[in-house]
Amino acid sequence: xxxxxxxxxxxxxxxxxxxxxxxxxxxxxxxxxxxxxxxxxxxxxxxxxxxxxxxxxxxxxxxxxxxxxxxxxxxxxxxxxxxxxxxxxxxxxxxxxxxxxxxxxxxxxxxxxxxxxxxxxxxxxxxxxxxxxxxxxxxxxxxxxxxxxxxxxxxxxxxxxxxxxxxxxxxxxxxxxxxxxxxxxxxxxxxxxxxxxxxxxxxxxxxxxxxxxxxxxxxxxxxxxxxxxxxxxxxxxxxxxxxxxxxxxxxxxxxxxxxxxxxxxxxxxxxxxxxxxxxxxxxxxxxxxxxxxxxxxxxxxxxxxxxxxxxxxxxxxxxxxxxxxxxxxxxxxxxxxxxxxxxxxxxxxxxxxxxxxxxxxxxxxxxxxxxxxxxxxxxxxxxxxxxxxxxxxxxxxxxxxxxxxxxxxxxxxxxxxxxxxxxxxxxxxxxxxxxxxxxxxxxxxxxxxxxxxxxxxxxxxxxxxxxxxxxxxxxxxxxxxxxxxxxxxxxxxxxxxxxxxxxxxxxxxxxxxxxxxxxxxxxxxxxxxxxxxxxxxxxxxxxxxxxxxxxxxxxxxxxxxxxxxxxxxxxxxxxxxxxxxxxxxxxxxxxxxxxxxxxxxxxxxxxxxxxxxxxxxxxxxxxxxxxxxxxxxxxxxxxxxxxxxxxxxxxxxxxxxxxxxxxxxxxxxxxxxxxxxxxxxxxxxxxxxxxxxxxxxxxxxxxxxxxxxxxxxxxxxxxxxxxxxxxxxxxxxxxxxxxxxxxxxxxxxxxxxxxxxxxxxxxxxxxxxxxxxxxxxxxxxxxxxxxxxxxxxxxxxxxxxxxxxxxxxxxxxxxxxxxxxxxxxxxxxxxxxxxxxxxxxxxxxxxxxxxxxxxxxxxxxxxxxxxxxxxxxxxxxxxxxxxxxxxxxxxxxxxxxxxxxxxxxxxxxxxxxxxxxxxxxxxxxxxxxxxxxxxxxxxxxxxxxxxxxx
Numbered sequence: 001x002x003x004x005x006x007x008x009x010x011x012x013x014x015x016x017x018x019x020x021x022x023x024x025x026x027x028x029x030x031x032x033x034x035x036x037x038x039x040x041x042x043x044x045x046x047x048x049x050x051x052x053x054x055x056x057x058x059x060x061x062x063x064x065x066x067x068x069x070x071x072x073x074x075x076x077x078x079x080x081x082x083x084x085x086x087x088x089x090x091x092x093x094x095x096x097x098x099x100x101x102x103x104x105x106x107x108x109x110x111x112x113x114x115x116x117x118x119x120x121x122x123x124x125x126x127x128x129x130x131x132x133x134x135x136x137x138x139x140x141x142x143x144x145x146x147x148x149x150x151x152x153x154x155x156x157x158x159x160x161x162x163x164x165x166x167x168x169x170x171x172x173x174x175x176x177x178x179x180x181x182x183x184x185x186x187x188x189x190x191x192x193x194x195x196x197x198x199x200x201x202x203x204x205x206x207x208x209x210x211x212x213x214x215x216x217x218x219x220x221x222x223x224x225x226x227x228x229x230x231x232x233x234x235x236x237x238x239x240x241x242x243x244x245x246x247x248x249x250x251x252x253x254x255x256x257x258x259x260x261x262x263x264x265x266x267x268x269x270x271x272x273x274x275x276x277x278x279x280x281x282x283x284x285x286x287x288x289x290x291x292x293x294x295x296x297x298x299x300x301x302x303x304x305x306x307x308x309x310x311x312x313x314x315x316x317x318x319x320x321x322x323x324x325x326x327x328x329x330x331x332x333x334x335x336x337x338x339x340x341x342x343x344x345x346x347x348x349x350x351x352x353x354x355x356x357x358x359x360x361x362x363x364x365x366x367x368x369x370x371x372x373x374x375x376x377x378x379x380x381x382x383x384x385x386x387x388x389x390x391x392x393x394x395x396x397x398x399x400x401x402x403x404x405x406x407x408x409x410x411x412x413x414x415x416x417x418x419x420x421x422x423x424x425x426x427x428x429x430x431x432x433x434x435x436x437x438x439x440x441x442x443x444x445x446x447x448x449x450x451x452x453x454x455x456x457x458x459x460x461x462x463x464x465x466x467x468x469x470x471x472x473x474x475x476x477x478x479x480x481x482x483x484x485x486x487x488x489x490x491x492x493x494x495x496x497x498x499x500x501x502x503x504x505x506x507x508x509x510x511x512x513x514x515x516x517x518x519x520x521x522x523x524x525x526x527x528x529x530x531x532x533x534x535x536x537x538x539x540x541x542x543x544x545x546x547x548x549x550x551x552x553x554x555x556x557x558x559x560x561x562x563x564x565x566x567x568x569x570x571x572x573x574x575x576x577x578x579x580x581x582x583x584x585x586x587x588x589x590x591x592x593x594x595x596x597x598x599x600x601x602x603x604x605x606x607x608x609x610x611x612x613x614x615x616x617x618x619x620x621x622x623x624x625x626x627x628x629x630x631x632x633x634x635x636x637x638x639x640x641x642x643x644x645x646x647x648x649x650x651x652x653x654x655x656x657x658x659x660x661x662x663x664x665x666x667x668x669x670x671x672x673x674x675x676x677x678x679x680x681x682x683x684x685x686x687x688x689x690x691x692x693x694x695x696x697x698x699x700x701x702x703x704x705x706x707x708x709x710x711x712x713x714x715x716x717x718x719x720x721x722x723x724x725x726x727x728x729x730x731x732x733x734x735x736x737x738x739x740x741x742x743x744x745x746x747x748x749x750x751x752x753x754x755x756x757x758x759x760x761x762x763x764x765x766x767x768x769x770x771x772x773x774x775x776x777x778x779x780x781x782x783x784x785x786x787x788x789x790x791x792x793x794x795x796x797x798x799x800x801x802x803x804x805x806x807x808x809x810x811x812x813x814x815x816x817x818x819x820x821x822x823x824x825x826x827x828x829x830x831x832x833x834x835x836x837x838x839x840x841x842x843x844x845x846x847x848x849x850x851x852x853x854x855x856x857x858x859x860x861x862x863x864x865x866x867x868x869x870x871x872x873x874x875x876x877x878x879x880x881x882x883x884x885x886x887x888x889x890x891x892x893x894x895x896x897x898x899x900x901x902x903x904x905x906x907x908x909x910x911x912x913x914x915x916x917x918x919x920x921x922x923x924x925x926x927x928x929x930x931x932x933x934x935x936x937x938x939x940x941x942x943x944x945x946x947x948x949x950x
Contacts, residue, residue, distance in 0.1 A: 006060030007449040008040065008412075011441060012048060015041050015413030022771040027764060027894075029756035030143065031319060032648050033365035033380075035897065036408035037139050037147045039063060039417065042816075042899020043768045044789075062454040063417065063439055068484060070455060071465040072477065073149045075432070077286030081151065081277075082425030085131050088276060089248040090427070093127050095120040103257065104272050110224035110250035118237055130179045130426045132222075132245035133252065134162035134437065136270050137419040138409030140287065141897075143319055144326040145888025146881070150287040151277070152409065153270025155420040156262075157440065159253040160192045160222030162420035166435025168196065175434060176218060179426035181242055183217025188232070190223050204231050205241055218242045224254045252276075257374040264376040265368060266444070271404055290315055291404035294344055296395055315344045315405070320889055321359045321753060323911045327476065327883035344403065349392040351649045353589045353705070358692050359753050362649050364388055366407055372400040381408060388648055415441035419453055460487055460537040467525040467534065476883055479524050482506050482517070485879055486538045492820040496543035501827050504877045507884065510805070514542075548832040552738075552943040553729040557936035558840050560867060562725070566935065567864035567928055569721040570799065574713040574922060576860040578611040578618070581690040582709040583645065583666065583750040583758060584654035585610040595696035595706040602919040604696065606708045610656055612689060612749060616640070616669050619688070619747055620777070622724055623671045630731035632673075639774035639782055641668040641746075643762040645755065654754065668759040669747040670774060671723075673730050675739035675946060681784075683744045683792040684726055684942045686719035687751030687759065687891060695918045711858075713923050714907075715916040718799030720747060722935040729939050730946070739946045741790065751796070751891050760891035764898045791822050791901040791945055794892040795938055801871075801930035802910045809934050811875045812887040812904035814896025822903045822945060823877050829940035830875040833933060837870035846870060852929035858922040871929040875937065876908075905938045 005013065019025040025043060027035075040048050040063070065074070091098035092111075105111045118124050134155035139147045155162050176185060187193055187200045205216040218241075219232060225247040228236075235241035252273040262268040274291040292312025318324075346355055348364040356362070369377040369391060378391035395401060409416045419439050424431040441449040464483035470476065485505040489497045503514040518535050525531025556562060580586060586608030595604055623638040630636075644664035651657045659665045669688070675681075690712035695701040697708075723745045733739055750758025766772035767789055774782040801807065811826040813819035840846045845867060852868040878885035880896055886909040887893055887902075895902035907930070915925040 007441060007451050008048065008060055010449060011413040011415060012041060014415070014443070016046060018414055019043055019768050020770050022769055025765055025768045027761040028365065028646075028648055029361065029758070029761070030893075031359070031361040031753065031756040032363075034141055034143060034407050036411040036416070037141045038412075038897070038899070039139070039410050040412045042897075044764070044899040061450075062452045063412070064454050064456055066456045067458065067461040067465040068480075069149060073285045077149065077151075078423050078432075079430050080285065081135070082131065082423050082430035084277065085133060085249070085423070086129055086425050086427055089131060089246060090129050092248050093119055093124045093129065093246065095122060095124075099276055100251065101275060104251060104255055104275070107256050108224075108251050108254050109226040110247060110254045112226040114233070114237065115225050115247060123237065123239075126239040126242075127246050128179055128181050128242060128426060129246050130175075130181060130244050130424070131249045132163055132422050132424050132434075133249050133273070134159055134420055134422050135273075136267070137286070137421055138417060140407035140409060142287065142407070145320075145893050146326065147410075148287040150289065150407065150409070151274070152267070152418065154252040154273040155437075156267040156269050156418075157420050158192075158222070159250050160190070162437035163222070163422045163435055164192045164194050164197075165420075165438045167194065169200070171434060172220065175424060175431050176244070178431045179428055181218055181244070183242070184215075185218035185220065185244075186216045188219055188221035188223060188228075190221060192222070204229050205235050206231055216241065218244055220244050222250065224250050261370055261374040261376065265370065265379055268368075268370075271402075274404055287407075289405040289407060292344075292402070294395070294401045294403060296345060296398045296401060313344055314341050315347050316341050317347050317360055317363070319359050321917075325883060325911070326885070326888065345395050348403075349388075349395065351651060353653055353707075356651075356754070358694065358697050358707070361754070361756070362388075363405070364391065365648055366405055367403055368406050369395065369401050369403045372402070374402075377401060381406065383648075385648055385650070412441055415443045415446075415449065417441050417451070421453075460534060463525075463530055463534040463537075467527060467530055469526070478507050479521070481882065482508065483521070483534060483538060485882070486541050488879070489820065490541035492817045493824070494817075496541055497824075498545045499542050500545045500831060501824060501877070502542050504811070504827055504830075504875060505879070507876075507882075510808070510874065548828045548835065549944065551829070551832045551836065551940055552733065552947065554829075554833055554836050554936055554940050556729055557932055558836065558870065563928060563932050564864050566721055566725065566932055567926075569724060570713055570717045570926065570931075571862055571923055572860045573615070573717040573720055574711040574860075575858055575862075578615040579605075580607055580609050580611040580709055581615060581688070581712060582656070582692060582707070582752065583610075583612065583689055583755040584651075584656040584707075585612075585709060586655050587653070587707045588655065589653055589705075590707055593704050593706040595708060596702035596704055598693070598695040598702060598919045599706065599708070604708060604919065606706065608655075615688060616667060616747070616749075619669045619720075619724075623727055623745075626724070626727045626731060627671075629728075630735055632731050632735060636671065636673050636731060636734065637776060638669065638671045639776050641670055641759075641763060641766075641772070642666070642775050643668075643759075643766075645750065645758060651754070657754075666749050666758060666762070668749055668763055671727055671745040673727065673734045673739065673743040673745070675734065675741040675743065676737065677741045679787055680741035680790050681744050681787050682741060682942060682946045683746050683789055684723060684795070684938070685746040685748050685760070685792060685891060686723055686795045687716050687749065688720050688747040689749055689752050689755070690921075691715065691752035691917045693918045693921075710917060710919070710921040713921055713926050714799040715797045715921055716751070716795075718797065718926070718931050718935075719795035722795050722798060722938055723747065725935055726939045726942060730943060733943060733947070740949055741946055742787070743942060743946050748891055757891050757894050760894040764894045764900065767900065768898055789900055791818065791903075792892075792895045793822070793826075793903050793905065793938060793942055793945070794890055794895070795905045796886075796890045796892075797907050797909065797916065798905060798934040798938070799926045799931035800907050800913075800915060801927040802908050802913060804910050804913075805908055807871060807930070808874050808876055808908040809930075809937075810878050810884070810886060810904070810906050810908060812878045812885045812892065812906060813880060814887060814892060814900075814902040815880045816899070816901065818901030819880070819896065819903060822901050822941070825944045825948075826903055826905070826937065826941040827875060827877060829937045829944065830873060832940065833937050834872040837872045837933070841869045852927055854925070854927065855923055858924055862923050865928055868929045871933045873930070873933050873937070903941070905934060905941075907934070
């Protein structure tokens with residue numbers, strides 16, 4: 001007899017090959033549709049063993065919830081939710097003004113007239129207000145790449161399932177005691193009551209056998225009040241019986257309108273609870289997406305009509321390009337701060353140049369909309385372009401519409417996963433020791449798989465999560481995060497990590513040593529003894545340093561000619577004939593615009609053409625020359641990855657977009673350097689498009705909505721030049737047979753808005769679908785669908801040494817052990833470079849030359865700065881969840897989400913600085929010593945990853 005598959009085995013079996021084949025794995029722009037976080041199985045991996053997993057790979061039916069999620073998201077978030085529920089339901093029970101809408105209560109069997117009348121008359125004062133409310137929670141991804149526990153609403157599995165899945169008699173007694181409720185308790189006979197409660201079940205309450213005049217003092221029931229037996233209702237209204245939970249808590253599960261909507265929109269019964277909460281993500285720790293009602297009536301032509309809805313007509317839009325920290329507090333009021341606030345209907349559907357600004361895209365795919373009669377208008381998650389257009393037309397015709405913003409829940413394979421968790425609270429506070437509920441892994445047309453939450457309680461991680469408050473003067477739990485990084489590094493690398501690598505993980509003063517930080521840890525802890533124990537555990541994560549591996553290419557970067565070539569290449573790419581380097585150019589809506597003072601100072605001219613195509617041809621020519629130079633003609637090649645720019649909405653005013661409606665017109669440029677195993681590849685990528693300039697667009701800087709692409713010296717021709725240098729340095733290694741696998745130097749297109757990682761998404765999608773094909777120089781087809789991409793290194797802005805914290809760059813790995821391994825390669829390359837720089841600077845001509853000077857001039861022929869000392873750099877390893885990691889803001893996020901091991905090389909990104917996305921992204925802000933050093937370190941890292949066996 002065959003053994004039944006466990007939930008994870010079934011999830012894995014369903015996912016195996018599910019995305020293989022062209023068109024099987026769509027990847028919309030993150031600005032148009034924020035995808036779910038994948039747990040356990042990443043799309044590019046296919047199996048738990050290969051993927052970066054947040055699930056219990058060794059556990060057949062559970063999903064892990066780690067110590068940091070518990071301490072910093074779930075516990076404070078549930079405390080706030082419980083308090084808010086008790087406050088608002090208490091007002092309802094006392095007959096006071098409350099935050100529940102009239103439409104929620106009208107016709108609701110949990111709040112019938114007899115109960116409402118009693119509340120108004122003040123006859124429910126005896127109710128102790130013990131709330132048990134089953135929530136639907138899941139992780140979702142925000143636009144800054146953070147995975148956040150999110151409140152989707154009330155459990156769509158009903159009011160009692162989450163409670164009864166783990167309730168025990170002892171647990172009930174403890175809960176009642178914590179709420180101050182005394183007396184004999186029983187359970188009403190109703191569906192879902194577990195067998196272990198059979199001895200407590202009653203069908204009625206009657207008889208004068210106790211002091212309160214009934215058999216039962218406390219009755220547990222999740223039946224709505226109108227459907228309770230007559231004697232139960234009478235006893236409660238008379239004050240002789242306590243109902244647990246308070247009947248008011250059930251109103252969110254029994255809204256008749258959303259029950260009707262659920263026939264068309266799965267899980268619509270989650271929604272009523274959301275309307276009780278404003279959009280207050282930061283205060284609640286867990287994410288609570290905005291929801292409410294839109295009044296699309298025209299007050300000038302239509303009379304005002306009464307309603308009981310909660311109208312929330314504006315939304316504070318956020319996006320990944322905003323100059324705000326990744327973990328900054330979000331706007332706490334639905335009307336926002338005025339800077340990024342739109343009418344909801346505009347934010348959802350508008351596609352005009354004025355509406356989408358420099359960065360905004362319509363948000364309808366991450367929304368759900370219904371009419372006042374609870375008929376579905378749009379389920380954005382599954383909508384195609386025609387359905388989006390139809391929904392926009394319905395809203396435009398006017399009326400009242402309900403909506404909620406909806407970021408997809410975490411996904412395990414093909415299944416969406418929800419945690420059905422009961423929140424238990426009373427005026428005495430939240431009861432934190434109740435049942436944990438269950439997780440359901442859901443897939444349309446299939447029975448849900450029931451799984452269990454596993455709350456991790458690893459001793460050292462618990463200490464790291466709970467011993468340290470937010471650091472004085474900082475918004476972050478920096479000490480906690482530092483400890484977590486050291487613990488996780490040892491886990492990801494399978495044992496202790498070198499001390500220098502551990503130091504690169506720490507966020508602390510540059511001059512602080514690892515030992516000094518560890519010595520100070522106990523004093524920072526809330527409990528000195530526990531802090532001392534944690535410090536000992538962290539020291540156990542450390543190994544002695546060993547010499548950095550012998551460098552493969554670094555010595556070449558000691559040559560002044562190489563520095564001059566880097567400079568001249570960037571200058572030509574930024575200031576030569578390639579001016580219009582946005583995917584959407586040329587923009588006819590620019591006619592009549594001048595760009596204001598910033599444009600005048602920069603002598604800016606905007607042309608109605610797109611130079612990306614010519615730039616791509618130029619890169620082809622550069623690679624052909626390099627391939628010939630190193631005798632690799634016929635072995636290495638330069639090819640195109642051709643694809644179409646596809647969007648959920650139409651943007652006919654963008655000529656670049658319109659061009660793709662007739663034929664695929666976008667291309668990633670790929671130089672392939674052969675290794676011994678052509679079935680494996682390491683990707684080194686940049687993006688060769690540039691962003692629109694904010695200072696000639698926004699009125700507050702004097703702009704007039706001119707859409708003009710930046711010169712892009714730093715963002716991102718510094719990286720484009722690094723790839724050209726990589727070809728020059730890696731082709732000889734290929735010629736000598738030293739590369740174990742191919743290296744693909746990939747110039748990605750459309751990273752900057754309005755494409756939004758266009759090329760990375762197309763490449764990543766083809767990798768997942770195993771449908772990747774290139775076009776060679778003769779127009780022939782090159783099938784690389786079976787090549788396994790073993791890792792990706794993305795370079796984005798590597799030329800500016802910020803004044804805020806000099807000589808620092810970031811090594812930002814994606815999720816999982818594979819990315820951590822690549823980060824170790826980068827760290828070793830950084831050490832090797834610093835050793836060489838120190839030696840070079842000890843003698844002429846470097847000794848005493850000082851730093852590279854910045855130039856005041858710009859242009860394709862601007863002279864490089866005079867000779868300088870080589871610059872030793874501090875590469876900070878910023879893991880993917882760390883607030884200071886810029887991975888989310890680059891093509892690197894796409895690879896991480898898909899499960900391709902990835903590391904981002906980037907300067908010490910300062911979101912507030914001028915000099916990128918503006919008229920100052922020119923040679924004047926480039927530091928040649930810094931740019932050369934990061935370039936050398938990145939290429940050395942790629943060489944190591946391509947040479948390393950295994």
